[in-house]
Amino acid sequence: xxxxxxxxxxxxxxxxxxxxxxxxxxxxIAILQYISQQDACICNDIVDEIGLAxxxxxxxxxxxxxxxxxxxxxxxxxxxxxxxxxxxxxxxASLNSFFDTTKSNCC
Amino acid sequence: xxxxxxxxxxxxxxxxxxxxxxxxxxxxIAILQYISQQDACICNDIVDEIGLAxxxxxxxxxxxxxxxxxxxxxxxxxxxxxxxxxxxxxxxASLNSFFDTTKSNCC
DNA sequence: TTTGGATATTGCTATATTGCGATAATAAAG
DNA sequence: CTTTATTATCGCAATATAGCAATATCCAAA
Numbered sequence: 001x002x003x004x005x006x007x008x009x010x011x012x013x014x015x016x017x018x019x020x021x022x023x024x025x026x027x028x029i030a031i032l033q034y035i036s037q038q039d040a041c042i043c044n045d046i047v048d049e050i051g052l053a054x055x056x057x058x059x060x061x062x063x064x065x066x067x068x069x070x071x072x073x074x075x076x077x078x079x080x081x082x083x084x085x086x087x088x089x090x091x092x093a094s095l096n097s098f099f100d101t102t103k104s105n106c107c
Numbered sequence: 108x109x110x111x112x113x114x115x116x117x118x119x120x121x122x123x124x125x126x127x128x129x130x131x132x133x134x135x136i137a138i139l140q141y142i143s144q145q146d147a148c149i150c151n152d153i154v155d156e157i158g159l160a161x162x163x164x165x166x167x168x169x170x171x172x173x174x175x176x177x178x179x180x181x182x183x184x185x186x187x188x189x190x191x192x193x194x195x196x197x198x199x200a201s202l203n204s205f206f207d208t209t210k211s212n213c214c
Numbered sequence: 215t216t217t218g219g220a221t222a223t224t225g226c227t228a229t230a231t232t233g234c235g236a237t238a239a240t241a242a243a244g
Numbered sequence: 245c246t247t248t249a250t251t252a253t254c255g256c257a258a259t260a261t262a263g264c265a266a267t268a269t270c271c272a273a274a
Contacts, residue, residue: 004132004134005159026120051112052262052263056262056263058222059222061222074271076272077273096203102190110261111230111263150250151249165252185250
């Protein structure tokens with residue numbers, strides 16, 4: 001997205017922005033919702049479900065993995081993707097902290 | 108950011124993605140935090156505080172306004188930006204609903 | 215060892231985003 | 245009316261992103 005001047009912001013601001021950026025695509029939202037509904041989730045199932053090409057899904061999964069929101073466990077030929085609950089909960093707590101803190105002094 | 112195929116996703120997924128996208132920039136996070144700390148906030152103060160040029164701040168404010176997270180009240184020569192609390196609270200509730208629902212069936 | 219299925223990587227095009235200088239628009243003050 | 249201060253808009257350059265076809269990798273089964 002063009003050059004973001006990350007160096008002029010603090011760690012919390014940059015980390016929040018990264019989390020929001022990973023979640024800022026409807027395909028990744030849909031992937032997360034779909035994964036959460038499956039017992040054992042396989043990438044190819046996601047491709048059929050979402051309606052994007054396999055390389056595109058693979059790229060989105062990589063971005064979700066980059067902040068540890070999901071983890072992939074290799075099972076033979078396939079990969080079982082799961083939401084990584086500790087991180088998922090931590091991210092939700094971070095966002096709530098941001099929303100609570102930021103509104104506190106609001107006019 | 109390239110062409111996102113919004114038409115293959117549902118309204119909830121697209122709306123969540125838009126919210127996350129607006130919040131996915133550290134400058135906008137910093138602006139929100141700064142606005143919330145001020146009694147009366149003036150755009151030029153934000154420029155001094157954040158360290159980006161005035162047109163850049165103006166553009167970020169526009170994006171925050173686009174989903175009604177903040178509102179600007181014209182006061183003579185200046186504009187007083189405030190967090191729009193009803194929307195702010197609603198957004199937080201939406202995100203919590205997404206996080207709670209999505210983790211519910213997780214392995 | 216070869217085949218076939220599943221996932222990842224590469225390389226590309228089209229489009230979006232970030233940031234800024236120049237400039238316009240607006241409104242109070244002189 | 246003109247000046248001055250504040251904010252918005254325009255237009256640009258640099259970079260990031262979304263999506264896909266082609267291809268590579270990996271592993272189990274034959």
